[in-house]
Amino acid sequence: MFTRWDFKAVLEDGVIDIIQPDISHAGGIWETRKIAAMAEPYDVAVAPHCPLGPIALAASLQIDFCTPNAFIQEQSTNVAYYGDESNDMFRYLHGNPFPFEAGFVHRTDAAGLGVEVNEEAVRSAAVVGHRWRNPVFRLEDGCIAEW
Numbered sequence: 001m002f003t004r005w006d007f008k009a010v011l012e013d014g015v016i017d018i019i020q021p022d023i024s025h026a027g028g029i030w031e032t033r034k035i036a037a038m039a040e041p042y043d044v045a046v047a048p049h050c051p052l053g054p055i056a057l058a059a060s061l062q063i064d065f066c067t068p069n070a071f072i073q074e075q076s077t078n079v080a081y082y083g084d085e086s087n088d089m090f091r092y093l094h095g096n097p098f099p100f101e102a103g104f105v106h107r108t109d110a111a112g113l114g115v116e117v118n119e120e121a122v123r124s125a126a127v128v129g130h131r132w133r134n135p136v137f138r139l140e141d142g143c144i145a146e147w
Helices: 004-013 028-042 054-065 119-128
Strands: none
Touching: 004 028, 028 054
8 A cells, every 4th residue: 555545445444453654655754644644543553664775764764753653663774685794774874873772763863864875885886786686584494484
């Protein structure tokens, strides 16, 4: 589901307890905030879906910080998406802008979304290129964890 109209039906039917709009697909911060506000009178929690990286996470956190029914924030800071063991979601930023502490993240006082893109790192990576593929997560016995 991506739009307010998609979420409207399940909210009205009362068949859901938590919605997971993805800010990157639902139309940005404002549209995702509208979806979250629609869920609030139905006592439905919001857990923004966010597997796409630090800029999407920064935008999702803006929703969390102003949404009374925000429940939990998905994030990928400890997942090796890059085909190596670096787990470095922040490789294209100047530092880690999200001070996590005991499972919580503190709101930043930095301007905008609170992230500063390392443009030199982005340019260097563009020269090399990449063949990123969606990772397949497996359990200890080898079966696919996503299914």
